[in-house]
Amino acid sequence: MTEKRYGEWVAVRRQGPGDGIAELVLDRPRAMNAVSTGLARAIGAACADLSADGTVRVVVLTSTAERAFCVGADLKERNALTDAELAAQRPVARAAYGGVLALPVPAVAAVHGFALGGGCELALSCDLIVADETAVLGLPEVTVGVIPGGGGTQLLPRRVGAARAAELIFTGRRVAAAEARDLGLIDRLTPEGRDRAEALSLAARIAANSPVGVRAAKRALRTGWGRDLATGLEVEDAAWRTAAFSADRAEGVAAFNEKRDPVWPPVP
DSSP states (O other), X not given: OEEEEETTTEEEEESOXXXXXXXXXXXXXXXXXXXXXXXXXXXXXXXXXXXXXXXXXXXXXXXXXXXXXXXXXXXXXXXXXXXXXXXXXXXXXXXXXXXXXXXXXXXXXXEOSEEETHHHHHHHTSSEEEEETTOEEEOOGGGGTOOOTTTHHHHHHHHHOHHHHHHHHHHOOEEEHHHHHHHTSOSEEESTTOHHHHXXXXXXXHHTSOHHHHHHHHHHHHHHTTSOHHHHHHHHHHHHXXXXXXXXXXXXXXXXXTTSOOOOOOOO
């Protein structure tokens, strides 16, 4: 396994370059991964590198904290900031959440314990969320005088619908794992302690598929959602052309006809 550190609190781990899976690790356990300026800057930098790495096929976002995935903004740091300092910090915070959201490959969040505020928004920025039975999710920002500012007001309704998102955001209430599954807030619910293993297993299944095809499918899903049908179909057609005239399509069809596993070429 290789590991690259980004500042003190973020790491990217790879089991091997051939499996295509990169684990983006939140590693500030004493603060339950509270998102400070330093942590946010490290997340943004790691995501920029992951986005530029053609060997990465899937990113799994995990946490080393026992009791939490991420508890959201570092309110101790936030309390010490002047208005001017808070305004200056805002682009750094946006780059962290936006960096996860903009990953060109599928991202899977492995959630246990608390995923609140910005922690919930980091999970929402991923394409899929795997959570264990200890998970508690929520966007409590209105209880401390702000609003979800890491994409929560836009990403939550895309998962659970506008009315349910409004109720969760306006009340700021916390949602336990079983209800989160029923609402569609999480995609897979696992026994306690199995979130990371299940997320990595799901990532391996995704990584076995055409890298060009999966990237194109993600782009179509992300950019076509919410548009009128005709526009969405044009987005899909553009993504289809990217995959259909690629070396991946030639290899995939050849492997199917030859009854063997495909050997995908490197992403150009």
